[in-house]
Amino acid sequence: MNFHLVSLFPEFFETPLSSGLMGKAVDSGLVHFEHVNPRDFTTDRHKTVDDRPYGGGPGMVMMLDPLHKAIQSIERPGRILMMSPRGRTFDQSFARELSREEDVTILCGRYEGIDERLLDLHDIELVSVGDFVLNGGEVAAVCMTEAVARLVPEFMGHEDSGEEESFSASMLEYPHYTRPEEYEGLAVPEILKGGDHGRIASWRREQALTQTLERRPELLDKARLTQEDIDVLCNISRHRLGRNLYMALVHYPVWNKHKQKVAVSLTNLDVHDMSRVTRSYGMGGFYAVTPLEDQKALARSLLDHWVDGAGAKANPDRSDALSMVSVVDDLSQVEVDICSRTGQKPLLAATSAKLDWRKGAPPPMAMDEIRNQLESRPVLLVFGTGHGLAEEVLDACDGTLRPIRYLDDYNHLSVRSAVAITIDRLLGDIW
Template identity: 55%
Template sequence: MHFNILTIFPQFFDSPLDCGLMGKARDRGIVSTSLINPRDFALDRHRSVDDRPYGGGPGMVMALQPLLRAVNSISSPGRLVVLTPQGPIFNQQTAQELAGDEVITLVCGRYEGIDARFGELTGAQPLCVGDFVLNGGESAALCVLEAVTRLQAHYMGCEESTQEESFASGLLEYPHYTRPREYSGKAVPQVLLSGDHARIAAWRREQSLTATRRCRPDLLEHTELSPQDIRYLRGQSRTRLGRNLYVALVHWPVRTKQGEVAAVSLTNLDIHDIARVSHSYGLGGYYLTTPLQDQQALAARLLDHWRTGPGRKANPDRTAAVQGVRICSEIQEVVEHIRQVTGKEPWVVGTSARDEGGSPCSALRRRLEEGPVLLLLGTGSGLAQQVMDQTDEILRPIRCFDAYNHLSVRSAAAIAVDRILGDVR
């Protein structure tokens, strides 16, 4: 496999290309590299490769002509890849795709970036190695180069190594141990000393699943899981993240369609469906808030039907879901109850389908690491402004980038809870 690397700092690659497995692979002809400096294709006496940006602003932009001449000088450029923040995130799947190419040309940007017409004229594939800022594309190019070349035959020496590494199966790798068997009171897990290869394989798979769920739950969404994997994950105890999230369905003060502030009636489906969402995701609690005595009595009758009445025998799953529902007169009563249960003041978050701006669901996940979060869901036409003004934060609407944004509150609750927690429960 051959890599062409376009860079204004070719010396950056001297040591990484010559040491370790990469150096051995080059010596054995498994991989070869060519370094092309765009400065060699500049026409002025200063060998300039950058210029000031049109429209003003700080920094400089890599000029189009030297880069195009550099690319055109390559007899076989193969796949053209530009390392840029504008590209999709590079991952193991991308590495496996690139590993099938015979020639890849990596273009390393510098300064404020490359003239946008370069990609349009060459059809180069953009790639980003992560959501962080680098001095240039050289470090990113090394990540791509190493991830791709280690997938080549005979690169690793032991071909099984590439199959059992982190991300190879879509999961993080299991923990490894070596001698001594015990150190400072920490012993190697007994299963690894058993000699039972089936048990060891099962243990390692479970450890990979556990580590992935704890550290990178987003990977589980794209990983093929067996029924046994799913049963194992289901049997694990839930983390405090889910227990730190509380939901309150607010029936007063809310807005009517005419924009007035009012109290609205409870809805049977809202009670049941949000209760099932809360139970499925292991939330700390689900509250119904209404100051109306007749509505509180109605809610109590509905809940008693499933908790202790005929519904308990007819549908025990529904019984389990509504056990955690609590009726309160107002939001402040909910806040006080959470404070008593957790010993901490909850972070109160308002929701709205209106154009309120607000924070993404991922921001609430970070809040859950610190303590309890109370998510307020408005009935009617949404929470009244006086409620929104008293919240600590407002959640971004579910369909904030589309013109139609009229989900039912139970649908919005399910989507929001899943976006906040996902598979981290």
């Protein structure tokens, strides 16, 4: 396989591409590297490859002509890739795809970037190795060439080596152990010493599933899972982050369409559907918030029927979901209840169908922010009825989630739909 590396610093690659297995692959002819320096295609005595950007701004931009000629000089460039944060994320499936190519060209940018017209002159695929900033593309190129080259037949020596590793089956790898059997009181798991290869294989599969669920659950969406795998995951997912997530549906104070502060009626559909979302995603609980005595009586009648009455016998699943509902007067009671359950004050995240531009309004919150909070503390999502939460409720929260369709001029979902979408965005890939 041939790699053509276009870089201003070809010396950067000398050690990493001549060491270990990569060095052996080069010596044996499995892998070949060609280094192309754009400076060799300049026409001035200073070998200039960068210039100031049009429109002003900091830094310098790589000039078009040297890069264009450098690519043209490669007899068989194959697929042309350029390291860029705008690009397709590089992963194991991408590495496997590239390993089937005979030639791959990798462009390593420097400075503030390249002249954009290079992308018009050549069929260049942008590739990113992660959401972080490097001084140039060389480090990323080394990472990518190693991931690709090791999948070339005979590179690893043992044919199974490449396929038994992390990400090959869209899962993280199981833990490894070697001698001594015990070190500073830490012993090798007993099952690995027994010689029962069937039990060892099962243990390793379970460990791989556990590691993936705990550290990279989104990978499981692509994994080929058996029914046994699903059973294992169900047993070990009781700790999932959803247990720290609660939601409240506020019926007062909310706005009506005339921007008047009102209390609205509790509805059967809201309670049923939101409790089922709560149960399906393994959340901590659901609170219906209303100060009206007749509405609380209605809710108690509904819950009595489904949780303890005839409905529980007719539909145990519905009973299971509705048993997670609590009816309270206001949000302060919700906070007290969550504190008593968890020993921690919850973070309050309001939801809204509109961006809140008021001066001093609670700061906007991203989904990732909420997920990060769930690692260590309970979070209460506050939803409103009517035409949205009154300002006093929004101001009592720590922040407000960005609206579901904030880039569109129509964002008028039912609260049940908004709840389902929001919870799935938060917990859909966390099991």
